[in-house]
Amino acid sequence: MPDQKIDVQKIFWVMGIGLLFLLLPRFLPRFYVYLTALILLTGLLATSLNLVLGFGGMYQFHHAVFYGVGAYSLALMLTKSGLPVWTGFIAAPLISAIVGYIIGLICVRLSKLYFGMLQISLGSLVWAIVFRWYSFTGGDDGIHGIPLPKILSVSHGAYYFTLIITAISLYLMFRIVHSPFGRTFQAIRDNPERCEAIGIHVRRHQLAGEVIAGFFAGIAGTLFVTVEASVFPDLMFWTLSLEILIMCLLGGWFTFFGPMLGAAIMVILRTFVGIYTEYWTLILGIVLMLLIFFMPDGVLGMIQKAGGRGDGVKGNHRL
Amino acid sequence: MLKVEKLQKSFDGFMAVADANLEVSKGEVVAVIGPNGAGKTTLFHLITGQVSPDSGHIFFKGQDIAGLAPYQICRKGICRSYQVVNIFKRMTVFENVQVALMSFLKMTLNVMTPARKLLIKETLDILESVGLAEKSNQISGSLSHGDQKVLEIAIALGNRPELLILDEPTAGMSPEETAMALGLMNRLSGKLGLTILFCEHDMELVFSIAERIMVMQLGKTLIQSTPDLVKSCRQVQEAYLGGGYLTDA
Numbered sequence: 001m002p003d004q005k006i007d008v009q010k011i012f013w014v015m016g017i018g019l020l021f022l023l024l025p026r027f028l029p030r031f032y033v034y035l036t037a038l039i040l041l042t043g044l045l046a047t048s049l050n051l052v053l054g055f056g057g058m059y060q061f062h063h064a065v066f067y068g069v070g071a072y073s074l075a076l077m078l079t080k081s082g083l084p085v086w087t088g089f090i091a092a093p094l095i096s097a098i099v100g101y102i103i104g105l106i107c108v109r110l111s112k113l114y115f116g117m118l119q120i121s122l123g124s125l126v127w128a129i130v131f132r133w134y135s136f137t138g139g140d141d142g143i144h145g146i147p148l149p150k151i152l153s154v155s156h157g158a159y160y161f162t163l164i165i166t167a168i169s170l171y172l173m174f175r176i177v178h179s180p181f182g183r184t185f186q187a188i189r190d191n192p193e194r195c196e197a198i199g200i201h202v203r204r205h206q207l208a209g210e211v212i213a214g215f216f217a218g219i220a221g222t223l224f225v226t227v228e229a230s231v232f233p234d235l236m237f238w239t240l241s242l243e244i245l246i247m248c249l250l251g252g253w254f255t256f257f258g259p260m261l262g263a264a265i266m267v268i269l270r271t272f273v274g275i276y277t278e279y280w281t282l283i284l285g286i287v288l289m290l291l292i293f294f295m296p297d298g299v300l301g302m303i304q305k306a307g308g309r310g311d312g313v314k315g316n317h318r319l
Numbered sequence: 320m321l322k323v324e325k326l327q328k329s330f331d332g333f334m335a336v337a338d339a340n341l342e343v344s345k346g347e348v349v350a351v352i353g354p355n356g357a358g359k360t361t362l363f364h365l366i367t368g369q370v371s372p373d374s375g376h377i378f379f380k381g382q383d384i385a386g387l388a389p390y391q392i393c394r395k396g397i398c399r400s401y402q403v404v405n406i407f408k409r410m411t412v413f414e415n416v417q418v419a420l421m422s423f424l425k426m427t428l429n430v431m432t433p434a435r436k437l438l439i440k441e442t443l444d445i446l447e448s449v450g451l452a453e454k455s456n457q458i459s460g461s462l463s464h465g466d467q468k469v470l471e472i473a474i475a476l477g478n479r480p481e482l483l484i485l486d487e488p489t490a491g492m493s494p495e496e497t498a499m500a501l502g503l504m505n506r507l508s509g510k511l512g513l514t515i516l517f518c519e520h521d522m523e524l525v526f527s528i529a530e531r532i533m534v535m536q537l538g539k540t541l542i543q544s545t546p547d548l549v550k551s552c553r554q555v556q557e558a559y560l561g562g563g564y565l566t567d568a
Contacts, residue, residue: 176430183410183434184427187418190407197367197405199393199422199478208428 021163025156034227037162039267041223044166046247046259047173048216053245054253055177056209057189059116062123063244065103066214068236070096070221072130075143075231085149093218099126100214101207108206111192120238131233142232146225158226169219170260176212177256185209246284250291252298261300320345320514321366321397321482326375326385328365335361337538339375343482343516348508349543350525351518353535359518360402362535363486366516367399368392379482393422398480400471402487408460412451415459415470417442419477442477448511449473449503465496469503476507483507485517489524497521504528526550 021040025033049063073095077088107118130137137143152158176182184205188195192202225231234240243266244259251262269287273280295302323341327334336358343349351359364370366377368389377385384392407415420438421427446452449469454462459470468488475483488504489497501524507513508528519525525532526546533543534555542552549555 175433178433178435179430180421180426180432180434180437181428181430183414184418184421187407187410187414190409191405193369194401194405194407194474195418195422196389197369197393197399197401198419198474199390200418200427201388201390205427212430 018167025159033156033159035267035271037159037223037227039264040162040166041220041227042244042247042267043260043263044169044223045217045220046244046251046263047170047256048213048220049244050248050253050256050259051173051177051216052206052209052213053248054255054258055182055189056185056206057192058206058209059112060119060210060213061116061245062119062238062241063213063217064238064240065123065126065236066096066100066217067221067224067240068130068231068233069099069126070218071224071231071235072137072143072221073218074222074225075146076137078146078148078225079143089222092222093215096218096221097211097215100211100217104207104210104214108203108210120241123236123241124238127233127236127238130236137233140233142230144230146229146231148226148229152226153229161226162223165219165223169216173216174256181205181208246288248298250287250298252301252304254297255300255304258298258300262298265299320347320380321516322376322378323362323366324376324378326362326365326377327373328361328370329373334538336365336372338540339365339535339538340540341516341533341543343514345481345514346508346512348504348515348528348530349517350529350532351516351535352520352522352525352532353518357535358538359535360486361538363399363484363516363518366392367397367484393478393480396479396481397484398475398478398482399484400468400475400486400488402490404464404467404471406459406467406470406474408458410459411455412446412457412459412462412470412473413442413455416445416473416477419474420445423478445473445476448506449476450499465492465499468492468496469500472503472507480513482514482516485515487519488517489519489521497524501528 021036024036028036045067049060052058052060070092073092074088077083077091078085103119103122106122107115110118131140133139152161184195184200188200188202188205195202221235224235244263247262247266248259249262250265251260252258269283270280273283291298297305321341321343323339326336326339328336339358339362341351341362351362353359361370365372368387368391371386375385376383379395379397382395384395407418410418417434417438420441424438426437443452443455446455449472451466451469451473454466459467462470468491472485472488485504489500492500504515504517505528508515529546531543532546532549534541534549541554542549544552
């Protein structure tokens with residue numbers, strides 16, 4: 001029978017980490033607070049990707065599109081429409097979810113690699129529109145100096161907003177992963193054929209997963225706007241998709257919090273190695289090679305296994 | 320309950336099922352036998368929708384289900400197990416069956432209730448009925464082959480089928496496991512009153528449990544009748560049983 005106990009230790013961990021993040025701006029310089037916000041929202045983005053990648057087994061090769069769409073939607077609504085500010089924050093993730101639905105509708109007809117390839121091409125299409133449509137999206141310049149609500153621009157407003165929204169989003173995604181839908185999704189990842197045979201409409205669930213992942217990526221996009229007050233086409237360029245894919249693999253794509261960890265490692269690496277050399281991708285390449293050879297389950301996956309949490313069977317989500 | 324008429328399916332010119340005819344009445348245990356490559360598994364794939372037929376009809380409770388998607392057919396009440404173990408290997412035994420139950424109860428799009436609190440009793444009941452209750456927390460991929468085959472059946476039971484299709488339920492099992500599987504099939508048809516359609520190479524098992532037997536050869540139905548009549552059918556003996564075997568049995 002499944003474990004029914006409430007894990008007290010786990011609750012303490014969550015509260016401790018939460019408190020740490022809350023107090024962070026008190027003793028860290030401004031730059032590091034900004035960096036933490038960046039890690040949080042990138043982690044949220046990576047976790048949303050992992051929802052379909054690690055838990056759904058879908059080759060989500062162009063996840064950045066939903067992130068970019070979320071960011072651009074908010075940016076455009078804030079700069080070009082007279083709508084109340086907060087409607088933008090609600091509408092942007094929904095628009096991402098709709099884009100997820102449309103792209104998903106076309107892509108889930110194919111499986112595995114073909115799914116990924118088609119997604120890259122459709123996503124690049126969205127990127128090309130944004131990149132070229134100067135009069136509306138600002139083209140390759142993007143949009144800068146986006147007017148944000150006052151509460152977000154004072155002191156550490158953006159940081160706290162990012163922290164709260166990320167925490168809520170992570171909690172919701174955690175619930176989703178452990179819900180009947182999440183469990184079904186993992187079953188589909190393991191064996192789609194058998195799922196069909198037990199009455200599960202596989203494509204419909206994959207589409208639902210795509211919409212959910214798009215939604216949360218959209219939230220991450222709005223957070224980016226909150227922190228940076230600008231958007232540019234790189235937010236939905238395929239290289240970013242690759243980066244967040246690596247974050248999932250690096251942190252452990254068969255764990256829930258792995259992508260968060262992966263994002264932290266990547267963002268920190270990029271920031272600090274980037275100071276010394278512009279060839280930071282070279283370091284990344286070496287890290288990746290080491291990862292593939294020595295930690296195929298990612299950092300968190302390996303820690304769990306070493307700690308005896310892993311059951312020896314890859315991909316049994318317990319954290 | 321199930322009626323298959325003149326079913327045909329070819330793969331790239333190879334006629335896998337040429338003319339299959341089959342009838343299964345409610346509560347009956349029917350076996351399909353035939354040499355390797357006779358088209359038994361393809362026939363099952365056709366009935367459960369994994370493969371769609373070129374022509375012919377499959378009536379289930381009077382409704383033609385030929386060409387429907389597997390999940391639609393499953394929802395109509397036909398569930399199956401596979402010849403090669405086909406389970407969710409990374410999940411626990413419990414979760415394997417629970418997912419099937421969730422699918423049956425249409426809960427799979429529920430995103431907010433914790434799954435670990437759901438359907439515990441129902442899942443354990445099914446595991447109990449097949450004798451896997453003690454292993455419910457094990458990762459299914461780590462079970463023995465025999466247990467995995469039994470889990471196959473347990474997953475199929477999750478959808479509360481009216482017709483249970485078993486594709487070689489004892490393939491690769493040890494003699495003890497086979498005896499247990501036979502006991503399980505007896506219980507399913509006796510206690511639960513399930514209609515069972517299965518194919519099997521173990522003739523002893525077939526003749527001990529099947530009420531009617533359908534014999535296939537080269538994709539065609541030779542005969543469907545009671546075990547005694549099948550045994551005495553000359554055509555069957557020549558085609559499949561190599562003569563003599565059954566008269567000894």
